[in-house]
Amino acid sequence: MSKKHNIIIISSVDWSTHWQMHHQLSMSFIKSGSSVLFIENTGIRGMRFKDTGRIFDRIITRFKSMYGFSEIEKKLFVFSPLFIPVPYSRVVTYINQLFIFRAIGKWIDVTGFSNPIVITFLPTPLAQGLIHKINPRLAIYYCANHMVGMLNNTDIITKWENNLFKTSDAVFTISDDIKKRASKFSGSVYSFPAGVDIKNFNPSLVDSVPNNITCIASPIIGYVGAISDVFDQELVVKLSEYFSHATILLVGPVHTDISKLEACDNVVLLGEFRHNLIPSYINNFDVALIPYIVNEFTDSVYSCKLNEYLAMGIPVVSTNMKEVRIFLEQYQESLEIGKNLNDFVKKVESILSNPLSKSHDACNKRIAIAKKNTWDSRFFAITEVINRINKKNKNINKVSLIAKYNNNRSALFKRLLVVFGLYFLIFFSP
Numbered sequence: 001m002s003k004k005h006n007i008i009i010i011s012s013v014d015w016s017t018h019w020q021m022h023h024q025l026s027m028s029f030i031k032s033g034s035s036v037l038f039i040e041n042t043g044i045r046g047m048r049f050k051d052t053g054r055i056f057d058r059i060i061t062r063f064k065s066m067y068g069f070s071e072i073e074k075k076l077f078v079f080s081p082l083f084i085p086v087p088y089s090r091v092v093t094y095i096n097q098l099f100i101f102r103a104i105g106k107w108i109d110v111t112g113f114s115n116p117i118v119i120t121f122l123p124t125p126l127a128q129g130l131i132h133k134i135n136p137r138l139a140i141y142y143c144a145n146h147m148v149g150m151l152n153n154t155d156i157i158t159k160w161e162n163n164l165f166k167t168s169d170a171v172f173t174i175s176d177d178i179k180k181r182a183s184k185f186s187g188s189v190y191s192f193p194a195g196v197d198i199k200n201f202n203p204s205l206v207d208s209v210p211n212n213i214t215c216i217a218s219p220i221i222g223y224v225g226a227i228s229d230v231f232d233q234e235l236v237v238k239l240s241e242y243f244s245h246a247t248i249l250l251v252g253p254v255h256t257d258i259s260k261l262e263a264c265d266n267v268v269l270l271g272e273f274r275h276n277l278i279p280s281y282i283n284n285f286d287v288a289l290i291p292y293i294v295n296e297f298t299d300s301v302y303s304c305k306l307n308e309y310l311a312m313g314i315p316v317v318s319t320n321m322k323e324v325r326i327f328l329e330q331y332q333e334s335l336e337i338g339k340n341l342n343d344f345v346k347k348v349e350s351i352l353s354n355p356l357s358k359s360h361d362a363c364n365k366r367i368a369i370a371k372k373n374t375w376d377s378r379f380f381a382i383t384e385v386i387n388r389i390n391k392k393n394k395n396i397n398k399v400s401l402i403a404k405y406n407n408n409r410s411a412l413f414k415r416l417l418v419v420f421g422l423y424f425l426i427f428f429s430p
Contacts, residue, residue: 003387004033006113008104008134010120010127012145014040015078016057018226018253019275021144021174021194021304022121026076028379035075037113039104042096042126043085044147044157058082069107077111079104087124088156097129104134117386119172123147123161138390141168142192143178146300169389172382175323177300190385193323194304195375200276201311203363206283213249213284216268219352222249222285224278225305227269230298232291232319233260235341239289240264242345246352251281282312286358287351290318291344299323310334311370313363317347331369 007029011022015038026036040058061080062068068080081100086092108114118136120127121144131139141164147157165171165185173179174193182189213220221239227250237260240248244266253272261267273281282288288309292298299322306327309316316335318324324337336351338344351357 003383004035005029005386006035006037006116008037008039008113008116008118008136010039010042010118010122010130012041012044012121014058014080015072016061018272021142023275024194024197024375025119025142025379025382028375030073030076032379032383035113036077037104037107037116038072038076038078039130040078040080042081042083042100042122042124043087044122044124045087046085055085068103077107079107083126087126090125093125093129096126097133100126101130101133104130117390120164121145123157123164125160128160128164128167138169138386138393139167140170140172140386141165142172143182144174146175146178146297169393170385172385174302175300176326177322188389190381192378192382193302193373194307195373195378196304196307196311196370198311198371198374198376201279201282201308201370203279203283203312203367206280206312208280209284210277210280212270213268213281216247216249217245217266219243219246219286220249220284221246221287221289221348221352222282223251223289223291224282224308225252226255227252227258227261228255230292230295231256232293233258235291235319235344236261236267236289237264238341238345239348240267243348243352246286249281249285251278278308279312282309282314285309285312285314287348288314288316289348290316290321290324292319292321294319294321302327306335307370307373310366313358313366315351315357315362315366317344317351319344331372334366334369 009022009026013020013022015023026038029036058080059082062082064070065080068082070078070080072078081103083096083100084092116134116136117138117140118131118134119140119142120131121142123141147161162185165182168186170188170190171182171186172190172192173182174191179189179191221243236248246266248264248267249270250261250267251270251273254269258269261269290303290306301321302323303318306316306318306324318335318337320337320339324335328334328337336347338347356362
């Protein structure tokens with residue numbers, strides 16, 4: 001059973017970002033009775049021109065909040081720190097740590113948010129410096145991305161991440177590659193990939209078609225998630241050309257140039273919606289896509305949308321990423337993998353031409369697989385690990401305290417022997 005804790009989450013995304021594991025973890029702790037301070041993203045790389053909008057959003061959020069702190073709901077607080085976006089400069093890191101920890105320290109004093117557990121999604125020197133200053137009961141690194149692949153200079157982030165692997169009380173990972181890398185430095189590594197909120201992603205609870213897709217042509221080949229640099233636009237353009245009679249429906253925020261997609265007549269870009277509305281869109285897909293470019297970064301990512309698609313009973317076609325291959329080995333016939341562009345198109349065509357692909361039995365098999373990968377089961381295991389390590393650390397501290405007490409008592413006894421010995425020699429010996 002989960003215990004109540006004070007949790008500080010050093011996030012790699014902002015709270016306003018589309019729903020991700022960071023949000024899911026925070027809300028699960030709140031529902032279990034814990035309190036959470038969610039520190040918004042302080043960045044893993046230097047500033048780029050495309051970050052301008054996010055910086056303005058951060059400044060606006062700061063002014064709307066109480067010195068950067070906002071209470072989103074009971075026991076859930078979000079801190080939006082202002083900082084200099086130069087993450088690997090020693091001088092800048094020192095300045096950022098000074099001002100950010102000063103704010104956090106005052107907030108902890110005022111709210112009584114004592115003896116926290118820190119879970120960081122960032123391995124940066126700023127994040128590690130904050131952990132050191134906070135001096136938490138437990139420090140956990142949740143490696144939810146292939147961080148090394150996010151920078152051109154991989155050496156600098158590798159050094160800091162390896163250090164965090166070593167110094168953390170536990171490391172949580174989302175993929176096989178990350179787990180193997182972390183295990184070289186830590187003996188306390190656990191695999192906790194993304195899981196599906198099975199209560200929300202339930203086809204029996206969705207009985208309507210969203211108004212904004214009632215008039216689009218079917219079949220619908222759909223995707224839910226961010227359109228970023230790893231989204232394979234060339235693949236989706238190929239699909240739109242081959243399936244000119246179908247609609248390619250893309251639901252999610254856009255973080256890159258999408259001019260190629262906008263040029264396709266049958267590609268519909270809906271933008272971002274609240275996470276609780278996503279099941280109603282997936283429920284209308286005939287095929288669901290995971291169309292990511294295959295590289296070192298995506299090979300280390302476990303796609304959270306995979307189990308969301310399966311939970312809605314929808315057939316899935318993915319590009320040939322390592323974690324998807326591992327999933328398919330574990331759950332045979334759970335999805336199709338396109339080994340290259342042409343093979344991907346053939347797999348989509350095979351599903352659309354097969355009337356049994358969305359049969360009652362086929363949908364139930366997919367749903368059964370998703371039920372083996374729920375977020376509730378992941379979070380239960382996470383809290384079990386946290387409680388076990390916390391108990392172990394308490395016992396170690398207790399043993400250390402007893403040992404220190406015994407050492408002090410032994411030292412005192414030795415001093416007394418010396419004093420009495422000298423006293424005897426001086427006053428009673430010949």
